[in-house]
Amino acid sequence: MGVVESILNFLLIFLIINGIFNYMAISRARKQAQKIEEENAKLKLQVKEQIEMVTDNICGRTLPKSDAYVLAGDETRHYFCSWECREKYINLLKEY
Numbered sequence: 725m726g727v728v729e730s731i732l733n734f735l736l737i738f739l740i741i742n743g744i745f746n747y748m749a750i751s752r753a754r755k756q757a758q759k760i761e762e763e764n765a766k767l768k769l770q771v772k773e774q775i776e777m778v779t780d781n782i783c784g785r786t787l788p789k790s791d792a793y794v795l796a797g798d799e800t801r802h803y804f805c806s807w808e809c810r811e812k813y814i815n816l817l818k819e820y
């Protein structure tokens with residue numbers, strides 16, 4: 725085997741091993757990222773359960789359910805940020 729060939733073989737092996745290590749590092753990082761994402765999702769869910777948020781369909785504001793003005797419909801409840809928005813919604817209902 726010539727010197728050039730030996731060097732090329734060495735380089736090839738080095739690159740392959742390097743690639744394997746990189747692959748392992750990347751998959752480990754991916755797994756960690758996935759774990760963190762799952763934990764984040766769990767935490768978000770917990771927060772959501774603690775503070776249930778509702779959306780005001782009139783102005784689009786999101787607010788805690790406990791602070792919202794409620795309009796109880798037949799099946800669904802509607803939540804509003806203010807009495808004004810609630811009134812607006814009722815007026816809209818009357819128009820239709």
Ligand SMILES: [Zn+2]
Pocket residue numbers: 780782783784785804805806809
């Ligand atoms: Zn509003």
